[in-house]
Amino acid sequence: MRSFVRYVLGVLVTVLILCAGITTLWGWAWGLGLLALFMGAVAARDAWKLQTLHHWLQEQQLSPGYQPGRTWEQVFGRLHSLERRIDENQARRQEAIERFQQVLTLxxxxxxxxxxxxxxxxxxxxxxxxxxxxxxxxxxxxxxxxxxxxxxxxxxxxxxxxxxxxxxxxxxxxxxxxxxxxxxxxxxxxxxxxxxITQWERDEKVRRDFVANVSHELRTPLTVLGGFIETLQNSGPLPLATRERIFQTMETQTDRMRRLVEELLSLSRLESQTGVAPFTSIPLSALLSQMLQMASQLSQGQHTLDTQGHFDRRTLLGIEAELVSAFGNLVANAVRYTPPGGQITLSWREEGGEGVFSVQDTGIGISAEHIPRLTERFYRVDQARSRDTGGTGLGLSIVKQIALHHDLTLTIDSQPDKGSTFALRFPAHRLGLPENDPA
Ligand SMILES: Nc1ncnc2c1ncn2[C@@H]1O[C@H](COP(=O)(O)OP(=O)(O)OP(=O)(O)O)[C@@H](O)[C@H]1O
Ligand SMILES: [Mg+2]
CATH class of the missing domain: 3.30.450.20 (PAS domain)
Incomplete structure (x- = not known):
């Protein structure tokens, strides 16, 4: 501002000295004429600059041939930086609005x-x-x-x-x-x-049903045990046969509760596992002979048992205890749901680089509407029958969890009164090289 005042004063003093000199030399008329000419030139220059400024503000570009002067240059410079700052602020605001809208959209x-x-x-x-x-x-x-x-x-x-x-x-x-x-x-x-909150509501229902089912499953054996304890406390000496029958029933109910708790713990352990099962080599032949032995123990000679397929040198890659549990559940079901005289076949076949372990029985079978729900926790086709045979309805949910952990697919094929086939399909990466084969 000070330089501007100095500049104006300098111009005025110079013009006045010039006018005074001309007046002294040639008289008043020349002096005043020169002053008027100077004032006119200044007014014309400012009018032109004003016109340029007007054009700039309207069109946002300077007119061609514009020459900035000292004072006007400062005004234009200020306006220009102001305009730049407004543009920058607007761009920033626009960017923030777009970002906000994107966030709201996602x-x-x-x-x-x-x-x-x-x-x-x-x-x-x-x-x-x-x-x-x-x-x-x-x-x-x-x-x-x-x-x-x-x-x-x-x-x-x-x-x-x-x-x-x-x-x-x-x-x-x-x-x-x-x-x-x-x-x-x-x-x-x-x-x-x-x-x-649809999924959350579904999960809540599953949790509520689970707690209700566990309580229900525990209540029956606890009621039986409580009843017998009361009988033993309140009645006088009981005949030996009656006492034996009571203790036998108490033992069955205690076994039932222990199995339920063990299965619940194993299911909860399986469900909390993250990641895929490690790839430890397990000889298939040993696994199948263990299954055959288990089937014959459970069957007590009431069924015909046999195996099919070539599995002598094949190995499976996974966790042995889990595969024993999955295969064992399928075998136990086959024995449990096949009336005496029926046939149970354990088989292994390979197709398209994949391996299939299956358990086939000629038992009671399952009608189609139940099949999709069999792997739900506590789901039993015939509640009373399954409970009578000691089933808790958790076996197939355990099989499903183990299958998930090992990338296996469980398929169920069944017809009422004809029999069922439960199969576990192993993908190629879960099959080990045949034993003793060089890599
Ligand atoms: N091989 C089979 N033949 C006929 N029904 C079967 C067979 N396997 C399973 N089921 C039906 O599926 C239901 C669920 O089987 P799951 O193994 O989960 O439970 P469970 O056998 O009742 O009890 P557990 O927990 O002791 O195994 C059984 O109650 C039964 O009704
Ligand atoms: Mg079962």
Whole structure:
């Protein structure tokens, strides 16, 4: 600013000295004429600069042939840097808006901005899918008009508060459960947040059913044991045969509870495993002869047992204890659900680089509607029959977990009164080189 004053004073003093000199030499008329000429030139130059500035502000570019002067250069320079700063701020703001919109688009929670009369102002794609609305065509529509569920309308009519929530069950092509929250957003707007809790609700139900099933399974043997203890305490001396029968039943019930607890522990251990099972080599022939031995012990000579296939030199890659447990469960089921006189065949075949272990029986079989549910925990086709034979309904869920851990596929083929085939398919990477074969 000071340099500008100095510059103006310098120009004025120079012009006045020049005018005074001309006046002294040639008289007043020449002196005043020169002053007028100078003033006119300054006014014309400023008018031209002003026109250039006007053009710049309008078109955002300087007119061709523009020559910045000292004062005007400063003004233009300032304006130019101001413009740059505005441009930069605008770009930054635009970038932030775009980033924010992208985040809202990718958010798994739905967000709907509503006006005071519940009309849709904006919503993200998650909200579109949760509430089955389409922003393009439903913008400005009343949300309670689109979702005509009384509980939803009551929810919207209540005064919004941060802890204002509701659970909404939407029945459409796909049933979905939503947790809704209405948050006051501004004086005129409200934000509705939606969350898909369908899976969480399903998991909760599985957990509740599991606890109910375990309690139910334990209650029966505990009631029997409690009853016998009471009988032994309150009745006088009992005949030897009666006492033996009581102790035998108590032992059976205790065994049952122990097996249940062991199976639950083993299932929980299997379910908490992460990653794939290690690849330890297990000779298949040893595994199959162990299964055959187990089958003959359980069968007590009531069934015909045999094996099929070439497995002498094959090895499997996995955890031996887990494979013994999976194969053992299938073999035990075959014996348990095949009436005396039936046939049980353990077989191994290889096809397309994969190996299949199967247990085939000529037992009671299973009707088609039960097959998809057999691997659910505690699922039994015939509750009473399975319980009578000591089954807890956990065996096949254990097999399924072991199969998952080893990348095996469990297939079940069965026909009522004809028999069943349970097979475990081993992918190529779970088959070891035939024993003694050089790599
Ligand atoms: N080979 C089979 N033939 C007929 N039904 C079978 C066979 N294997 C399984 N099932 C049916 O599938 C149900 C579930 O089997 P799973 O092995 O899981 O339980 P379980 O045998 O009842 O009890 P456990 O936990 O002692 O094995 C059985 O209750 C039975 O109804
Ligand atoms: Mg079983």
């Amino acid at each position: 958010l798994p929670s739905g967000i709907v901005i509503l006006d005071q009369t519940h009309r849709i102002l904006w919503c993200n794609p998650a909200a579109e899918s949760h509430l089955q609305v389409h922003l393009e065509q439903d913008r400005g529509q009343s949300l309670p008009y689109l979702i005509r569920q009384t509980e939803f309308q009551n929810f919207l009519d209540r005064k919004p508060a941060p802890d204002h929530r509701c659970i909404l069950h939407r029945r459409s092509q796909q049933d979905i459960s939503l947790a809704l929250q209405l948050i006051p957003y501004s004086a005129q707007e409200r934000m509705l947040v939606t969350q898909d």
